Amino acid sequence: MDISVVVPLFNEVESLPELTSWISRVMLENRFTYEIILVDDGSHDGSWDMILKLQQSNPFIRGIKFRRNYGKSAALNVGFAATKGRVVITMDADLQDSPDEIPQLYRRITEDNYDLISGWKAKRYDPITKTIPTKLFNAATRRMSGIKNLHDFNCGLKAYRSAVVKNIEVYGEMHRYIPVIAKWAGFTKIGEQIVEHRARKYGKTKFGMSRFVNGFLDLLSIFFVGKFGKRxxxxxxxxxxxxxxxxxxxxxxxxxxxxxxxxxxxxxxxxxxxxxxxxxxxxxxxxxxxxxxxxxxxxxxxxxxxxxxxxxxxxx
Structure with a gap:
């Protein structure tokens, strides 16, 4: 199988039909063999019922349902374990990530031999209260991790060689630092690709300002565990x-x-x-x-x- 697309979601019932249809269209146009793994992180808006409905018309859709909300990291970790594709693509379910980026991401993994390609939303449609803390967060992460070529560590749109997702563990709120976790695991060929950032079409964001405080603490944890975990x-x-x-x-x-x-x-x-x-x-x-x-x-x-x-x- 060429590509596994992992989509963690929480209360995104409105966007799922459009997102899965868009992904399938891109895959068919490029003649990729694929699977779409939708990980329902304890939604209570009918997202799981929608996944069951979509699966009836698209056999390439797979679903995983949590009993309660565990967070994005847990959803990604479980989704990674379920993947079968040569290349794994992650994206958010809110339609702010464009599936049209998938062919280029796939090419850079398979032809340019990258371990991981992280998206960079150079032009964002977010309020200034979100963009300024994000820039500070990314600058601190670059300095502490030594990964100087990434501008946006927390972008949901990423591509991985299958070996990467099978050899890392994402827990807590560590999804923000997957490139850092991958580097500590020995996957050092990490690149970046400018991707389109689309305005949110349905619903509202699930993350508040507390994520920046938690994110900094998680960065310290990763830095310590990665460097001194075995000594x-x-x-x-x-x-x-x-x-x-x-x-x-x-x-x-x-x-x-x-x-x-x-x-x-x-x-x-x-x-x-x-x-x-x-x-x-x-x-x-x-x-x-x-x-x-x-x-x-x-x-x-x-x-x-x-x-x-x-x-x-x-x-x-």
Missing amino acids: PMHFFGSFGVLSFFTGLIIAIWMICEKLYSIAHNQHYRDITTQPLFYIALVAIIVGSQMFLTGFVAELVSRSSHDRNHYQVEETI
Whole structure:
């Protein structure tokens, strides 16, 4: 099979007939073999009934229904597991992504040998309250992830080589960082394509301003897990040892200074009356706690079932 199109949706009953018809038309015009996987993330507006109705007229449509709303990341993760196509395309169900982009995305994966192509909505039809935070969010993500060539990490329209979606896990609200997750998994050929952004035709957006706060916290999580997930002692231990010995050196210096003053009959202050003593004490305690945290995290990591799970691209 050439293409699997994964569409996560939540209360998008009005847009589904037009979206699936549009996708099917593009596939037939380009003679692609395909499947459309609609993942209903706990909708309560009749979206699942519409999926069942559409499937009767289009056998290439498959549906997955959640009992409740779990979020876009969960919908994508389950959809990825169900795909059979050589190339996987993701898009939102609100008709703001154009299926006409699919042939070019497919070509760049199959002919240009990219692992992942992320869409970039260079011209957006969103209010300024959404576009400015989005730009700041993308700038921070570029800096922390090292993926300098992407302008829009959160664009729903993306194309993947099948091996990518089968070897990554998307959870929580990590769908915003799939390119980052893919990079940490060893898929480094990541490109970008300018895509059309269409004004919303039905319904309203399902995401509020809180996503920017949550998104930043998720970015920190991905950065830490990706870099230190299999060696947490390198993170906690390094800062712990640095903090502990900084406090220890300060304490030793203060003791030596007092002993020197006593030996030379000079005036001296009690160590416990000096603010520096408490700084040294806090540094020693924090350092010890961080080191112990790293030690416990290392034990947990070594007990994990996937402690020796690595991405193998090819064997001969």
